[in-house]
Amino acid sequence: MKIALLGKGKTGRLLIELAESRPGHTVSVFDRARRPSASLLEHHDCIVSFLPGDAFMAYIPDLIASGVPVVTGSTGFTWPGGRTAFSRELAGKGLTWISGSNFSLGMNLVYTMIHALRDAEALLQGARYELHEVHHTSKKDSPSGTALSWKEWLGREVHITSERTGDVTGLHTLTLTTSHEKISLTHEALDRKLFAEGALWAAEQLCTGKPDLAPGLHEFRETVQRYLITSPLNEERP
Numbered sequence: 001m002k003i004a005l006l007g008k009g010k011t012g013r014l015l016i017e018l019a020e021s022r023p024g025h026t027v028s029v030f031d032r033a034r035r036p037s038a039s040l041l042e043h044h045d046c047i048v049s050f051l052p053g054d055a056f057m058a059y060i061p062d063l064i065a066s067g068v069p070v071v072t073g074s075t076g077f078t079w080p081g082g083r084t085a086f087s088r089e090l091a092g093k094g095l096t097w098i099s100g101s102n103f104s105l106g107m108n109l110v111y112t113m114i115h116a117l118r119d120a121e122a123l124l125q126g127a128r129y130e131l132h133e134v135h136h137t138s139k140k141d142s143p144s145g146t147a148l149s150w151k152e153w154l155g156r157e158v159h160i161t162s163e164r165t166g167d168v169t170g171l172h173t174l175t176l177t178t179s180h181e182k183i184s185l186t187h188e189a190l191d192r193k194l195f196a197e198g199a200l201w202a203a204e205q206l207c208t209g210k211p212d213l214a215p216g217l218h219e220f221r222e223t224v225q226r227y228l229i230t231s232p233l234n235e236e237r238p
């Protein structure tokens, strides 16, 4: 697979290492020194972005014009016209993109756990939810894209606090408190390779056409869920 990588920073450089350690992948890098344009991008099988959100947004017209499938992990921006309208625009052009605020495959388990916690109010009187996230000091967006996804998964207002310290890769804790008990759910990213691994997995899904993704903008988590449902492992289960 010929990958055009946008951003060779803390995360992008790990994607290069990972892709080049596997047979059949080549990576061309685009950054401030070599800016992406439709004509430079169009000869690739897939574009992967680990640019900061504002930079990614500025290149969206070029990415669309290239006609190449996109996997983006960029955070801290909003889709032009809103996510639904943008997905429709991509679908109208026959383009398939995957986006995710957190490419951890384990985050799918967290999604299921958060869904269990959101029903707590039916059982527990006066449940309060709080979300705390910690990241490295050079992270630009706050709260993190992952914290905003957790809030969306929870489906209710939750107070989010953010901390920026050292070189923390990503720590998220959701706490549910009542006057008699406390439940905490923590996800800690131990190594940024985790995100490169998820992004490469998504790129491979786009290029191999499995699972069958219709044109439009797909959420990484939903793509993983669809894969799990259709995977041979699942078919073998009783």
Ligand SMILES: NC(=O)c1ccc[n+]([C@@H]2O[C@H](COP(=O)([O-])OP(=O)(O)OC[C@H]3O[C@@H](n4cnc5c(N)ncnc54)[C@H](OP(=O)(O)O)[C@@H]3O)[C@@H](O)[C@H]2O)c1
Binding pocket: 006, 007, 008, 009, 010, 011, 012, 030, 031, 032, 033, 035, 049, 050, 051, 052, 053, 055, 072, 073, 074, 075, 076, 100, 101, 102, 103, 104, 195
């Ligand atoms: N979805 C996920 O799982 C996940 C995981 C980790 C990070 N992220 C997100 O990915 C993004 C990048 O994170 P990071 O920590 O890897 O960033 P980083 O270390 O700051 O690297 C950013 C890269 O983008 C390039 N860049 C910045 N502005 C540019 C522009 N206008 N034109 C071209 N290139 C530009 C930089 O190039 P120069 O060196 O030339 O400036 C650098 O190579 C952030 O939004 C972060 O939140 C997502």
